[in-house]
Amino acid sequence: MTCSAVDTGELTRARRQVFLALFIAVAVTLHLFETLLPTPVPWLRLGLANIMTLVALYLYDGRGAWTVSLARVGIGSILLGRLFSPGFWLALAGAIVATSAMIILYRVAGRRLSPIGISAVGAAGHALGQILAARLLVIQHEAIWQILPLFLFFTVFSGILTGWLAAGLLEQLKQHPAFQLTPGVQERLCK
Amino acid sequence: MPWNRPLIIGLLVVLLALTWWRLQPEDEEIRRSQLMMGTVVEIMAGGQGFDKLDAAVDAAFAEMARLDKLLSSHNPDSDVSRLSQSDHGGDVAAATAEVIALGLEVAQRSDGAFDLTLGRLKSLWGFDQETPTVPNRDALATALAGIGPEALSLEGQQVNKRAPQLQVDLGGIAKGYAVDRAIAVLKQYGVTSAAVNAGGDMYLLGQRSRRAKHPERFWRIGLQHPRQKDAVLETVQVRDRAVVTSGDYERFFEQDGIRYHHIFDPQSGLPARGCQSVTIIADSVALGDALATAVFVLGPQAGLLLLTQYPQAEGLIVATDGSLHTSPGWAAYQVTP
Amino acid sequence: MKTPWHFMTAGDWLVVLFLLTAALAGIAWVAAAPEGTRVVVTSGEQTLFIAPLDQPRSVDLDGPLGQTHLVIDEQGVRITRSPCPRKICISMGTARHRGDLLACVPNRILVHIDSSAEEAPYDLLSR
Numbered sequence: 001m002t003c004s005a006v007d008t009g010e011l012t013r014a015r016r017q018v019f020l021a022l023f024i025a026v027a028v029t030l031h032l033f034e035t036l037l038p039t040p041v042p043w044l045r046l047g048l049a050n051i052m053t054l055v056a057l058y059l060y061d062g063r064g065a066w067t068v069s070l071a072r073v074g075i076g077s078i079l080l081g082r083l084f085s086p087g088f089w090l091a092l093a094g095a096i097v098a099t100s101a102m103i104i105l106y107r108v109a110g111r112r113l114s115p116i117g118i119s120a121v122g123a124a125g126h127a128l129g130q131i132l133a134a135r136l137l138v139i140q141h142e143a144i145w146q147i148l149p150l151f152l153f154f155t156v157f158s159g160i161l162t163g164w165l166a167a168g169l170l171e172q173l174k175q176h177p178a179f180q181l182t183p184g185v186q187e188r189l190c191k
Numbered sequence: 192m193p194w195n196r197p198l199i200i201g202l203l204v205v206l207l208a209l210t211w212w213r214l215q216p217e218d219e220e221i222r223r224s225q226l227m228m229g230t231v232v233e234i235m236a237g238g239q240g241f242d243k244l245d246a247a248v249d250a251a252f253a254e255m256a257r258l259d260k261l262l263s264s265h266n267p268d269s270d271v272s273r274l275s276q277s278d279h280g281g282d283v284a285a286a287t288a289e290v291i292a293l294g295l296e297v298a299q300r301s302d303g304a305f306d307l308t309l310g311r312l313k314s315l316w317g318f319d320q321e322t323p324t325v326p327n328r329d330a331l332a333t334a335l336a337g338i339g340p341e342a343l344s345l346e347g348q349q350v351n352k353r354a355p356q357l358q359v360d361l362g363g364i365a366k367g368y369a370v371d372r373a374i375a376v377l378k379q380y381g382v383t384s385a386a387v388n389a390g391g392d393m394y395l396l397g398q399r400s401r402r403a404k405h406p407e408r409f410w411r412i413g414l415q416h417p418r419q420k421d422a423v424l425e426t427v428q429v430r431d432r433a434v435v436t437s438g439d440y441e442r443f444f445e446q447d448g449i450r451y452h453h454i455f456d457p458q459s460g461l462p463a464r465g466c467q468s469v470t471i472i473a474d475s476v477a478l479g480d481a482l483a484t485a486v487f488v489l490g491p492q493a494g495l496l497l498l499t500q501y502p503q504a505e506g507l508i509v510a511t512d513g514s515l516h517t518s519p520g521w522a523a524y525q526v527t528p
Numbered sequence: 529m530k531t532p533w534h535f536m537t538a539g540d541w542l543v544v545l546f547l548l549t550a551a552l553a554g555i556a557w558v559a560a561a562p563e564g565t566r567v568v569v570t571s572g573e574q575t576l577f578i579a580p581l582d583q584p585r586s587v588d589l590d591g592p593l594g595q596t597h598l599v600i601d602e603q604g605v606r607i608t609r610s611p612c613p614r615k616i617c618i619s620m621g622t623a624r625h626r627g628d629l630l631a632c633v634p635n636r637i638l639v640h641i642d643s644s645a646e647e648a649p650y651d652l653l654s655r
Contacts (some may be wrong), residue, residue: 086633100202109539117531117540124547134633143629143640146561149554156547164532171530391655399651400562415655436654437542 005052014162015178016060020067027052027072032079046158047123049076054115054122054166059179062103086138090130097129098122115170119163123155202403218384218400223248228259228366230390236377237384237400240311245381251373251387258372261287262365264358271359273309274312278355280343288348290361290368290477297481298340301497305485306457310358318453325451332462337502338457363392367435367480370394386410394433394476411526415440417467417509425507427524429472435479437487438451438468456488465490466508472524482506491516561577564641567605569598571636578649581605581624581641591635598639604628610635 026050034048049072052190073095077083102122105113127148135144173179195382219241225234236244236253244448261284264271274280283291293306311334317323326334337354366389373387374394384397386409395410409428416422417438427434439462443452456463469487473479482504486494491510497524498518505524508516536544569589571576576589579600586608588595594611604624607617610632617632623641630639 096202100206112537112539113543114535114537114540116536117543120540120544120547138631138633139655143627144626146558146629149551149558152547152551153555156544156551159547160532160544164535167532167535168529386652391653392580392655393652396651410652413650413652413653415653423650423653434654438655441655 016064019178020056020060020064023052023056023064023068024071024075025066028075028079031072031076036082044154044158047126047162048165050119050122050126050162051166051169053102054119054163055170057102057106057118058115058166058170059173062107064172065099065103069095076161086134089137090133093133094126094130096155097132098126101125114163115167116160116163119166120156120159123159123162124152127151127155202462211365218404219244220400221245221248223252225252227252228263228369228389229265230366232370232390233386233388234373234377235386235388236382238382243380244382247377247382247385250380251376254376255369255373255389258286258365258369262290262361264360271361271365274350274352275358278427280350280352282348283350285348286368286372288345288350290365291343291350292345292347293368293477294361294364294481295340295343295345297478297485300500301485301489303340303457304488304493304497305481306338306340306342307359307361307364308342308357309362309455309457310360311356312338312455312457312460313360313362313453314358316451316453316455318442322372323451325446326460335460337459363435363437363480364477367391367392367433367476367478370433370476377503389476391415392433392435392480395429396431398430414470414507415468418513424468424509426526427470427472428526431474432524433473433476433479434470435473435476435483436468436470437483439466439487440468454484463490464505464511465494466510467513468509469494471504472500472506472521475499478504481487503527558627561625562625562643563583563624564628566641566644567598567600568640570638570640575649576637589637591632591637593635596632596635596637597641605639605641606630607632607639610637640646 030048030051034045052072053065053069056068073088073091074083077088077091082088099122102118104123105118105121109117131144131148131151198333218237218239220235220237221241222233222235224231232252232255234248236248238244248335260266261270263269264275266272268282274283274374291307294305297305298307312331313331315334317328337357342353342357343359368393370387370389371394374385374396377385377387377396382396384400386393386395393412395412398407399410400407402452408431411424411426411428412434414425414427414436415438416424417440437454439450439452439454441453443450446452452462453462454463466487469483471479471483471486473482478501482501485497486508489497491508493518494506494508498504505518505520507521510516538585553592562651565581567579567581568575577584577586577587581600581604584601586597586599588597596611596617597607597609598606599606604622606622607620607630609615612634617630617637620630623630623639626641626643631637
């Protein structure tokens with residue numbers, strides 16, 4: 001690690017940008033990987049990409065989580081060739097509701113919830129957002145709300161799964177020097 | 192956090208708006224029916240506040256009962272009965288005068304196809320009795336003597352009869368007028384969505400209110416198919432309009448293979464033969480009633496011609512051969528299939 | 529790797545329990561809906577097809593992509609063939625309860641169940 005004349009604030013920002021870009025890349029990959037997986041029911045997805053949103057939320061902040069989730073939807077849709085299609089708007093709405101729910105809960109609950117609890121709520125928010133968008137854009141019929149409970153039921157488990165993976169990953173990452181260094185520590189190291 | 196604050200605030204606003212939209216209380220809808228004016232009168236009112244709606248519907252029924260007393264030929268004390276019994280006419284209530292004024296106007300414009308003085312003809316045919324029969328020619332001629340658009344005249348609330356034997360029959364138009372007044376009462380109570388239906392003569396106020404899983408929308412009215420009992424000829428959508436249908440299938444009997452129904456041509460005294468049914472959409476039920484009868488008697492061509500004099504009314508005519516004829520503005524009410 | 533239980537706090541359990549309860553209550557509520565009597569098929573604002581649920585039949589419905597094949601039998605109504613790419617509508621299974629919904633979004637076909645008493649094609653009959 002070099003320190004020399006680089007401003008530490010600048011260094012932190014650059015480091016953050018590089019890692020967020022990496023998280024986005026991983027999230028997009030997970031997202032694409034998931035669409036290739038066979039599922040018992042086509043519209044059920046695990047939401048593995050949410051792992052990276054959670055990681056960004058825990059390692060950085062809400063803004064980092066927003067960056068990862070929105071970029072993941074955008075880039076994923078471009079790669080799948082469905083940018084601005086109904087599926088895109090559904091995914092975007094799901095991501096927006098999920099990310100808002102997770103950030104708000106994270107701020108309110110803090111350490112009282114692990115990534116698993118946050119992730120479960122995020123997954124439920126994702127389902128809610130998708131159905132909301134579908135109700136407004138695709139199926140203009142109130143009957144669509146009837147599938148929400150079934151969605152919710154599955155999202156509890158997929159949320160626990162992704163939250164668990166995120167928690168494990170976070171444990172590993174936090175031991176890594178790259179994420180242990182707060183600016184103060186850096187200054188001391190650079191002396 | 193240069194840009195995520197406005198985003199989060201925006202999201203919260205959207206979320207709040209959606210929650211408000213979801214939580215907007217569902218409207219109540221009450222539906223009550225009573226037997227009056229020889230038919231089933233049903234009132235539906237929708238909106239917020241059950242008690243208010245209930246009181247409004249009570250008042251509307253009360254108003255209709257009051258008018259029924261005034262305008263029914265079955266009530267010996269009614270204005271209509273007193274007029275029929277008197278030699279030269281007399282004073283009537285303001286409501287009665289209003290109905291007669293409207294009836295006379297349509298009678299004149301339709302050259303007597305609509306007539307307020309068919310009381311004797313109707314009792315001769317006896318559609319109100321158990322076994323109606325076809326009267327003989329002489330009896331018909333006697334019953335028709337003196338009728339016509341000039342048989343009655345109105346000065347203020349004073350009705351003058353041209354001949355003492357004339358029997359006033361406000362028939363369907365009184366029913367329509369009562370529906371109009373019931374709607375006026377509902378409006379006074381602040382009701383914005385209601386339907387008053389007196390045996391198929393109806394007025395639709397405002398839009399159909401919000402109910403479970405359904406947004407507010409125009410009223411949809413099915414029009415009875417004149418020859419297939421359980422079929423609908425067409426569906427129309429309206430708001431703040433009267434829908435009235437006159438059909439030869441409503442009351443009829445058959446004798447020697449000929450169908451005799453209850454809508455008479457005042458010229459011959461026989462059932463009018465030009466139409467199977469006529470539906471009028473107009474701004475008042477009383478006008479719709481009068482026009483439906485007049486157009487039915489006139490037949491498709493002359494009937495449509497009469498409707499051109501009434502820009503506030505549109506009509507659908509099913510001719511005797513089953514063909515459909517509509518006035519130019521009718522299409523605006525049609526529900527596109 | 530550690531089990532999920534290792535990470536989960538009391539708050540997590542509370543959240544999971546709450547979500548599960550909500551989901552199960554919702555499922556129970558939907559399943560308890562009375563059986564419908566009518567199949568209504570719409571495409572956008574248009575009603576394509578209305579049929580009683582108790583008469584077995586099959587019908588082809590035209591959408592922008594082609595024909596979606598619908599079967600009504602004792603079990604209810606289901607989509608058996610559809611030109612859409614992911615066949616989500618087919619995997620939605622059978623609809624029988626009032627308010628149930630089958631949707632083929634790509635082919636813009638929406639099938640839902642209602643009771644004719646509740647939603648006739650018109651509010652009142654003029655006769």
